[in-house]
Amino acid sequence: MTDRKRPEDLRSARWFAPDDLRSMGHRSRAMQMGLDGADWEGKPVIAVINTWSDLSPCHHHLRDRAEFVKKGVYQAGGMPVEMPVHSFSEQFLKPTSMLYRNMGALEVEETLRSHPIDGVVLLGGCDKSTPALVMGAVSMGLPFIFLPAGAMLRGNYAGEKLGSGTDVWKYWDERRAGTIGKEQWDGVQGGIARSYGTCMTMGTASTMMSIAEGWGLTLPGASSIPAPDAGHKRMSAACGRRIVDMVWEDLTPDKIMTWESTKNAVTVAMATGCSTNAIIHLIAMARRAGVPLTLEHLDEIGHTTPVLANLRPSGKEYLMEDFFYAGGLPALMKELGGKLDLSVTTVTGRSLGEDIEGAQNYNDDVIRPLSNPVYHEGSLAVLKGNLAPDGAVIKPAAMDAKFQKHSGPAIVADSYAQLKEIINDENYPMTPDSVMVLRNAGPQGGPGMPEWGMIPMPKALLKQGYRDMLRLSDARMSGTSYGACILHVAPEAFVGGPLALIQTGDIIEIDVPNRTLNVRLSDEELAKRRETWVQPEPRFERGYGYMFSKHVEQADKGCDFDFLRTEFGAPVPEPEIN
Numbered sequence: 412m413t414d415r416k417r418p419e420d421l422r423s424a425r426w427f428a429p430d431d432l433r434s435m436g437h438r439s440r441a442m443q444m445g446l447d448g449a450d451w452e453g454k455p456v457i458a459v460i461n462t463w464s465d466l467s468p469c470h471h472h473l474r475d476r477a478e479f480v481k482k483g484v485y486q487a488g489g490m491p492v493e494m495p496v497h498s499f500s501e502q503f504l505k506p507t508s509m510l511y512r513n514m515g516a517l518e519v520e521e522t523l524r525s526h527p528i529d530g531v532v533l534l535g536g537c538d539k540s541t542p543a544l545v546m547g548a549v550s551m552g553l554p555f556i557f558l559p560a561g562a563m564l565r566g567n568y569a570g571e572k573l574g575s576g577t578d579v580w581k582y583w584d585e586r587r588a589g590t591i592g593k594e595q596w597d598g599v600q601g602g603i604a605r606s607y608g609t610c611m612t613m614g615t616a617s618t619m620m621s622i623a624e625g626w627g628l629t630l631p632g633a634s635s636i637p638a639p640d641a642g643h644k645r646m647s648a649a650c651g652r653r654i655v656d657m658v659w660e661d662l663t664p665d666k667i668m669t670w671e672s673t674k675n676a677v678t679v680a681m682a683t684g685c686s687t688n689a690i691i692h693l694i695a696m697a698r699r700a701g702v703p704l705t706l707e708h709l710d711e712i713g714h715t716t717p718v719l720a721n722l723r724p725s726g727k728e729y730l731m732e733d734f735f736y737a738g739g740l741p742a743l744m745k746e747l748g749g750k751l752d753l754s755v756t757t758v759t760g761r762s763l764g765e766d767i768e769g770a771q772n773y774n775d776d777v778i779r780p781l782s783n784p785v786y787h788e789g790s791l792a793v794l795k796g797n798l799a800p801d802g803a804v805i806k807p808a809a810m811d812a813k814f815q816k817h818s819g820p821a822i823v824a825d826s827y828a829q830l831k832e833i834i835n836d837e838n839y840p841m842t843p844d845s846v847m848v849l850r851n852a853g854p855q856g857g858p859g860m861p862e863w864g865m866i867p868m869p870k871a872l873l874k875q876g877y878r879d880m881l882r883l884s885d886a887r888m889s890g891t892s893y894g895a896c897i898l899h900v901a902p903e904a905f906v907g908g909p910l911a912l913i914q915t916g917d918i919i920e921i922d923v924p925n926r927t928l929n930v931r932l933s934d935e936e937l938a939k940r941r942e943t944w945v946q947p948e949p950r951f952e953r954g955y956g957y958m959f960s961k962h963v964e965q966a967d968k969g970c971d972f973d974f975l976r977t978e979f980g981a982p983v984p985e986p987e988i989n
Contacts, residue, residue: 483651576891
């Protein structure tokens with residue numbers, strides 16, 4: 412650890428300390444807001460980056476939590492400034508929140524760069540907010556700490572525990588199959604989301620919050636506290652206190668987000684039964700930190716990391732509230748033991764080993780030991796072959812095992828509208844061996860790579876009693892989803908990937924143990940079809956969407972903008988103050 416900073420070394424001092432015209436203007440305008448020299452002189456200015464909005468149920472409590480963060484900053488002798496950024500409303504933002512992850516990252520980076528900020532507390536948690544906040548903050552390079560929004564309370568209907576998303580899909584299939592009616596459907600609707608907070612299954616939100624803690628970017632246990640728990644308010648204040656010391660210690664993200672801690676984050680992700688979205692976000696965040704994480708690294712770690720968190724959708728019974736009571740992520744990391752590098756530094760300034768030293772597992776059915784895992788290897792598998800030269804992703808722990816080695820004829824839909832026609836046709840000709848294919852739903856084609864990859868089961872099979880089949884797309888799927896779904900096929904169809912060339916009736920072959928995904932066509936036949944392929948019309952001709960389509964990378968690269976990569980151009984200098 413470097414020597415502690417002096418007050419004159421604070422970044423904010425460039426704005427407030429000089430005896431000149433411009434700094435006088437900064438001080439006078441701060442006084443205009445009721446502040447005084449006692450607020451900023453010799454004190455770190457701490458940004459409280461808040462993703463609250465009235466259309467973000469996951470983050471609806473963060474307006475209140477920001478006040479607790481500020482309290483902690485004041486307690487530690489800093490000056491807090493709350494700064495709003497994009498809210499990433501997963502439920503209401505269309506066509507998909509993924510379209511705006513990179514915009515949010517850019518907004519965070521430039522908000523921090525252009526203001527007198529010394530350190531940052533990031534408030535977020537729902538799906539795209541965690542990677543966006545971390546990507547922007549690590550690119551800026553200031554000391555930061557992440558405060559996870561926390562999961563909502565577990566759902567309830569008719570005496571049954573309901574899990575976000577997971578039970579929506581289950582009950583929707585039953586309603587479409589005619590086994591439940593509107594009254595039951597409405598009961599699920601009213602009981603599945605009982606408080607503010609993120610999805611309480613191990614969906615993308617809980618996955619990303621757990622990854623942040625596994626990376627050392629949160630205080631110990633922060634990712635597991637339910638949003639409505641009073642402990643979440645105490646954790647908020649603790650983050651405010653800790654960030655002030657992180658500024659004085661100059662504990663910047665490059666000292667935390669190393670290759671070793673990145674491997675820890677991936678290991679934790681796999682052991683939790685993580686969302687498939689983790690693949691994209693892990694790669695993007697790591698690359699922002701200068702760590703060259705690849706699909707191959709992820710698959711290698713996944714091969715040797717069993718699923719220990721018995722949480723839906725990979726597990727059968729429990730939800731995030733149960734995980735918290737069982738000891739939370741510190742207890743899971745303690746069970747992982749030697750699979751983690753315990754010497755890495757976290758935002759506490761201590762080693763990970765010191766952080767989790769006192770962790771205990773209070774329920775070894777919720778948090779399994781290595782000797783009794785939920786699934787024998789990691790949650791995700793990376794597939795490659797002539798249909799996905801740059802990779803595709805599947806979640807073997809959340810699918811019917813019989814589809815791990817499978818071949819069947821493709822049923823191809825070029826759009827979601829066409830897909831809906833097929834799956835709603837009770838008489839569409841198909842068998843349980845058929846492979847539903849959706850294309851033109853990737854980063855460019857979606858646009859923004861929507862969560863359309865958990866293709867609903869077709870009515871033609873539902874009425875025969877089937878509840879799973881092989882489904883394939885260049886889209887993503889919600890981390891709360893389950894089933895034999897192959898996702899993130901790269902390159903995507905919209906830019907001419909092999910997925911664009913297949914036809915209904917072509918035989919798709921998958922072999923999860925051997926990590927292969929192929930279409931039973933010769934190279935010559937694929938080349939012949941490519942000669943007649945026509946590039947689709949662009950999705951955007953102006954605005955943010957135009958910038959997105961010109962610069963977004965493919966799924967295997969993390970879907971970041973090419974110009975935001977760490978190695979793209981020289982570092983951005985500090986702004987001139989004139």
